[in-house]
Amino acid sequence: MFLSGIVQLITPQNSAAREVSLPSRSPPTVKSPVNHATRSGISTLTTLTTAALVAVALVTAWHVSWMWDARLATEGSGSSHQSGATSALPRQERRDDHRSGDRHGPVFPIEIRHPQGDLGILVSHPHDETAVRVACATCHATRQPDLSNRATADLTEFHQMTVVDHGSISCLSCHHPEDYGAFRLADGQQLAYRDVMQLCAQCHSQQKRDYDHGVHGGMIGHWDRQFGPQYKHNCIDCHAPHQPKFPAMQATFKPQDRFLAPPRNSRPHSPGH
Amino acid sequence: MTNPRRSEENDQVGSEATEGRSRSTQLPIVNQSGSSRRTALKIAGAALGLVAFGRAVAPMWSIPENISIAEFLQRHYKELTDEDKQEIFQRLASETKTRYGADVTIVDHRPIPGVKFAYAINLSKCNGNGKCMEACHRENNHHRGTNQSYIRVLEMTKGSLDMEHGTSTYDHPTPQPDKYYMPVQCQQCDNPPCVTVCPVEATWKEEDGIVVVDYNWCIGCRYCEAACPYHARRFNWEAVEIPAAEINPEQGYLSNRIRPQGTMEKCHFCLHRTRQGRLPACLEACPTGARVFGDINDPESSINYVLKNKRVFVLKEELGTRPSFFYFFD
Numbered sequence: 001m002f003l004s005g006i007v008q009l010i011t012p013q014n015s016a017a018r019e020v021s022l023p024s025r026s027p028p029t030v031k032s033p034v035n036h037a038t039r040s041g042i043s044t045l046t047t048l049t050t051a052a053l054v055a056v057a058l059v060t061a062w063h064v065s066w067m068w069d070a071r072l073a074t075e076g077s078g079s080s081h082q083s084g085a086t087s088a089l090p091r092q093e094r095r096d097d098h099r100s101g102d103r104h105g106p107v108f109p110i111e112i113r114h115p116q117g118d119l120g121i122l123v124s125h126p127h128d129e130t131a132v133r134v135a136c137a138t139c140h141a142t143r144q145p146d147l148s149n150r151a152t153a154d155l156t157e158f159h160q161m162t163v164v165d166h167g168s169i170s171c172l173s174c175h176h177p178e179d180y181g182a183f184r185l186a187d188g189q190q191l192a193y194r195d196v197m198q199l200c201a202q203c204h205s206q207q208k209r210d211y212d213h214g215v216h217g218g219m220i221g222h223w224d225r226q227f228g229p230q231y232k233h234n235c236i237d238c239h240a241p242h243q244p245k246f247p248a249m250q251a252t253f254k255p256q257d258r259f260l261a262p263p264r265n266s267r268p269h270s271p272g273h
Numbered sequence: 274m275t276n277p278r279r280s281e282e283n284d285q286v287g288s289e290a291t292e293g294r295s296r297s298t299q300l301p302i303v304n305q306s307g308s309s310r311r312t313a314l315k316i317a318g319a320a321l322g323l324v325a326f327g328r329a330v331a332p333m334w335s336i337p338e339n340i341s342i343a344e345f346l347q348r349h350y351k352e353l354t355d356e357d358k359q360e361i362f363q364r365l366a367s368e369t370k371t372r373y374g375a376d377v378t379i380v381d382h383r384p385i386p387g388v389k390f391a392y393a394i395n396l397s398k399c400n401g402n403g404k405c406m407e408a409c410h411r412e413n414n415h416h417r418g419t420n421q422s423y424i425r426v427l428e429m430t431k432g433s434l435d436m437e438h439g440t441s442t443y444d445h446p447t448p449q450p451d452k453y454y455m456p457v458q459c460q461q462c463d464n465p466p467c468v469t470v471c472p473v474e475a476t477w478k479e480e481d482g483i484v485v486v487d488y489n490w491c492i493g494c495r496y497c498e499a500a501c502p503y504h505a506r507r508f509n510w511e512a513v514e515i516p517a518a519e520i521n522p523e524q525g526y527l528s529n530r531i532r533p534q535g536t537m538e539k540c541h542f543c544l545h546r547t548r549q550g551r552l553p554a555c556l557e558a559c560p561t562g563a564r565v566f567g568d569i570n571d572p573e574s575s576i577n578y579v580l581k582n583k584r585v586f587v588l589k590e591e592l593g594t595r596p597s598f599f600y601f602f603d
Contacts, residue, residue, distance in 0.1 A: 214575030215395070215583075218562030219552065223575075224385075227550025238562070246561065248446045251403035251426070253410070256419040257441055 108222065108229035112197070113237060119181045119193045136180035145177035164242045174199060174241065200235045211235075349474065350487040350527070361489075362526060369531055374517040379524045382548040384481035390542050391482070391569040392553075393579045393599040394456055398563035401426050401447035401454030408558030409458075412543060413529040414521050416513040423507065423540035424458040424555060436503070436588055458555075459484065459505040459540035460588065460596030467497035467506060467539075476537070482569075482597045483542050485527040493535040502589050503596075506539045542566075569597070 120135045139158075149155055150170035152163055164171070176184035176191075183191040183199045191199055201208035210216035214230075217238065222228040238246065347353075347361060362379040369377050406422040415421035427439025431451055439455060448454065461482050468476050468484060475490040476497055498506040512534040524530040525545030532538050543553040547566070556564040567574035576599075579585060583601040 210578075213578040213582075214567075215565050215578055216398075216562060218556070218559055218564070220557045221552060222550045223547065223552050223567050224388075224550035233562075238560075246400070248448065249400055249402040249560070250446045251401060251443070253403050253407035253422075254420060254442070254444075255406055255410070255422045255425070257425065 107225040108227070110225070110230045110232060112232045113234045114194045115196060115234065115236070116194065140180040145172070147172060147177065162242060166242060166244055196241075197235050200239075200241075207235075344489050344533075347489050349490055351477075358526070365526075365530060369520075373515060373520055373531065375520040375522060377520065377522040377524050377530070379526055379530050380545065382525045382528070382545050384479050384483070385548055385550075386480075387570060388568045389480075389482045389570050389597070390461070390547060391567065391576045391580075391597045391599065392461075392542065393565040393576055393583075393585060393601060395563045395565070395583075395603065396453050396455055396600055397603040398561045399426075399454045399456060399559075400561055401428055401443065401452075402560060404558045404560055405456055405555035405564070408554040409540070411519070412521055412546075412554035414513070414515055414524070414531050416509065416511055417515050417519070418511055421507060421509075423505070423538075424456050425504070426454055426456045428452050429455050434586070455600065456555075457503055457505065457588070458598075459501075459542075460503050460594065460598035461540075461542065463595035463597065464593060466500040466502065466592075466594060470496040470500040472496065481544075481548070483544050484539070485541055485544070486537055486539060487527065488530075488532045488536045488538065491536040493537060495537065497537055501539075502592050502594065506537055509534050509536055509538065 118135050120133050122131045123134055124130065125132050150172070151168075152160065155162075172184065173186075174183055176182045179190060182193060183196060185191050185199065186202055197208070207216050211232075217233055217235070219230050219232050221230040223230075344364075348357070353361070358381050362381070366377050366379050369375055403426050406420075406424045406426060409415070409424050410420060410422045413423065425441045427436055427441055428443040428447075428449070429436070429439045429452060431453055436455065436457055439457075443449075443452075461478075461484055463478075463482070465478055465484050468478055472494060473490060473492055475492065476484060476486045478484045493508070495508055498504075498508055509532050513531050515531070520531070521529060523545060525541075528541045528543065528545045543551075543555075547553055553564075553566055556566050565575050565579050567576035569576055569580075571577065579599065579601060583603070585599040585601040587596045587599060
């Protein structure tokens with residue numbers, strides 16, 4: 001096979017994550033329980049920069065805010081949210097009664113980060129070792145899907161480094177056997193990479209419901225969208241799909257607390273507790 | 274006997290206060306009409322006995338260093354006209370420029386009509402990573418020397434809900450299997466004991482539920498610190514030091530402007546952000562998404578979703594403080 005010289009597998013970088021500079025999760029290949037450094041979370045600085053950067057984009061795009069509202073509402077229901085829809089604005093009417101002045105415009109959007117581009121893997125080029133992005137179809141277009149490959153342990157040829165620790169569900173309860181660049185919903189429907197949250201939502205509806213109400217997954221920006229937009233992370237920004245457990249962290253900032261004992265000098269601790 | 278009342282009379286400013294400091298004689302005697310600060314102190318002093326009183330207000334002795342005459346003459350926040358405020362904010366900004374070398378704007382953010390804020394934390398999500406404390410530290414121009422922050426993340430043993438048994442000094446990867454993590458900050462009580470005990474009305478509750486402090490009016494007696502059952506108030510023992518480049522220039526008079534030494538401060542729900550529709554800094558910084566903030570008067574808000582759908586509790590409910598701050602587990 002032409003890629004037989006692969007020496008290294010790297011997780012695909014979500015290019016979109018860079019663009020809006022929302023924090024990216026650590027690559028699933030990092031298995032250390034303590035990876036607070038790589039998985040930097042949402043640092044205030046990034047936050048501010050992000051807000052500044054994205055604000056510019058959003059001012060131009062804010063007339064589509066109704067669309068976004070509608071879109072958030074439909075996200076859970078499985079309908080495609082690529083296209084816009086006009087929507088009534090119940091929220092805004094409610095606001096009007098206690099906000100005087102000329103803030104009668106529509107509310108700003110809720111923007112969820114979605115992965116962009118195609119699902120693929122980064123492999124190092126056999127000759128010069130530069131990273132090359134390879135679409136799943138490169139190999140799978142010509143391979144019969146093997147339904148008996150349910151877990152990492154079943155793999156003998158490839159992907160053996162793909163560690164999956166996510167209940168006991170099979171690879172193909174998420175990946176679509178006819179198009180490995182897409183996902184498979186329980187009813188067999190194909191789901192674009194971009195819409196991966198719907199995949200999570202079908203098995204974790206409670207979390208998705210909380211998420212839709214701003215009570216799971218956090219947010220950045222405005223609590224009151226009459227003033228400005230709100231940004232949210234994708235499920236996969238916090239949960240690596242193959243190992244969704246939220247990783248351990250280590251607090252790096254300690255106030256000197258008069259009330260409780262003073263902090264010990266923060267010496268790097270061995271994670272093997 | 275040292276006289277702690279820094280303002281009573283020029284020549285009586287306590288000797289300890291002036292030791293090594295140059296401001297011993299410049300303090301003006303003012304007879305502000307309607308002023309209750311000094312009288313309140315006098316009464317309190319009489320009631321307590323001077324020795325006890327002196328001890329209680331001891332921190333005041335180190336204040337005069339950075340108090341300007343203009344600040345001293347300033348009237349109570351609630352009596353200030355808009356022009357007064359403009360003047361004061363400009364003065365404070367220029368003082369910041371002189372002392373810290375940073376250009377800042379100080380604004381008087383007022384509550385949004387009809388809004389009442391509430392906060393909730395999902396203790397099943399919080400993993401004690403402390404990013405909220407750090408975000409608060411930076412956002413609110415806290416003293417760098419002590420890593421001051423309005424938030425204290427407590428490591429708690431599962432099964433116990435008593436915050437007095439929590440510790441904030443843990444130093445290991447989190448979450449530990451037998452622990453949970455509980456951030457505690459000002460609970461913005463509807464019945465705030467800190468406000469009641471303040472002898473000079475330097476702290477009060479505003480319409481949107483935020484309990485604020487006028488740092489220029491505060492005399493640093495620390496009664497409020499003692500009165501707060503959540504240990505949420507912080508005292509500026511040291512003069513605030515921050516490198517100019519790290520100063521957050523977007524400041525609010527009642528929130529994150531640099532506080533004078535010897536005054537009390539506390540979480541104000543980032544009112545300079547939240548009264549402009551933005552989220553508090555600690556919420557944005559939380560990597561686990563454990564924090565929920567919003568308008569409790571808005572039936573569709575996230576915070577109301579929490580109150581309706583989760584089993585929430587408040588800290589030390591038995592004290593009747595009626596916090597606007599809720600905790601829940603999934």
